[in-house]
Amino acid sequence: MHNFDFKKPSSVTELTAMMTSYGRDARLLAGGTDLIVGMRSGNLRPAVVIDAKKIPTMVEIQLEKDGLTLGAATSCRRIWENRQVADIYPALIDSASLIGGTSIQGRASIGGNLCNASPSADSVPTLIVMRAVATIVSSRGTRTLPVKDFCLGPRKNVLADDELLLQLHFPPPPKHSGGAFNRFIPRNEMDIAVVNAAAEVELDSSHTRFVDVRIAIGAVAPTPLFVSEAGNAIKNKPVNRKTIDHAGDVAMACAKPISDLRGTADQRRDLTRIMTIRALERAVRRAGGTVTDD
Amino acid sequence: MTDYTTRITTVINGQEETFFCEPRESLLEILRDRLQLTGTKEGCNDGNCGACTVILDGVSVNSCCVLGVEAENASIETIEGLADGDMLHPLQQAFIRETALQCGYCTPGLLMAAKDLLAHEPLPSNERIRLWLANNLCRCTGYTRIIKAVAQAAKELHQKP
């Protein structure tokens, strides 16, 4: 591995000052499961590596009335070990508990997964349907941005050279709602998604009609995709097989996959439909509904 | 040339250790090459095989994907600290009893990952053990005996007063 300077600021102010002075020569280190692997292979050669984990705000989990706030460097394992978070935000746990294996999850953060901006990142569709908002800071100030607008292309995100992701905020789930994430991989564990999909549904009080539906899909375009068309297509429709299948068809039509060693474009289109349907089924169950056959 | 060398103090298997390293050195390299704790193995060096698993501040991690400089003030458990003197840990005993190893290269990593599991979930189901150990590859055993050994050790540890 190339040589670099290692910094471990203890406050956000100290960190943003460093980002301002080093700019594109610096990389933030969260769990390092993308960064250290990338540096070892020679793909990434930052002159300065800045460890974010000594800053309390970056590793805090705050569950309050107005929702959940996650420090961007909080590890997946600390998230799924938190029973309260698991109860309220099960879709987040679906993602956090399948990124790599246990010892990857002990380090890998959701913030790192998002900033790395891989088209197949397994937390990003979930963050999108959960309406997560990114808090971005630099010494120039703070701005917020919905996660659906965060990724720009493979390994490209909206952060300027002096900016970093500080926190992710999730609103409280509405009543009668549920979310879920799933992916297709050829093995059971430890692989990169061929296609992944997340859904969050809000049902009416009788749990028989969709009030609001959000669907996002991954590994089928240069960035994870928020497919509002698919969710909107089934708003106010009854909760049944036909409705859910229709959302799957619309999501499939929105996918723009490529063929690569993990799968062909055709297979990915088909999987988009299936993963969307399965995410919706699980989300409906978690919202207290049942998918009927009529 | 810039000198990047840093002085790091950690606790390894209960003993304070100080070492000098460059930021680019992984915790795995430090353990093996600087501290001669060669029980921890290098397989893939990119987070996939789990041969390098150690417990860092109570959490199992792939030491090839941790920088040595990140271990400042941390507490690290490696395979060298698992046995109590000559008394093997119940997990080690169960691995021997069940022949849960052949070449043994994956074993230190598996034992540390399993120790972490049992510290948090004393009586995991076989399904849970399989899922937890998915980050640890074994080319020899076919896993069945490993799962059995971990389940046995769990029972034994649980029955102990």
Ligand SMILES: Cc1cc2nc3c(=O)[nH]c(=O)nc-3n(C[C@H](O)[C@H](O)[C@H](O)COP(=O)(O)OP(=O)(O)OC[C@H]3O[C@@H](n4cnc5c(N)ncnc54)[C@H](O)[C@@H]3O)c2cc1C
């Ligand atoms: C064996 C293995 C298996 C994996 N399996 C999966 C999988 O199943 N699914 C999946 O999606 N991914 C997987 N990954 C990829 C990786 O683990 C995830 O993307 C992880 O979430 C990255 O988080 P991290 O904290 O380790 O990020 P890091 O490696 O620390 O950072 C990733 C990138 O984002 C930047 N960054 C990190 N945090 C911030 C911030 N707060 N602000 C600005 N920039 C930041 C870093 O500079 C770096 O460029 C796997 C990786 C390995 C090695």
Ligand code: FES
């Ligand atoms: S050597 Fe670290 S995971 Fe393979």
Ligand code: FES
């Ligand atoms: S015993 Fe040989 S790799 Fe597991």
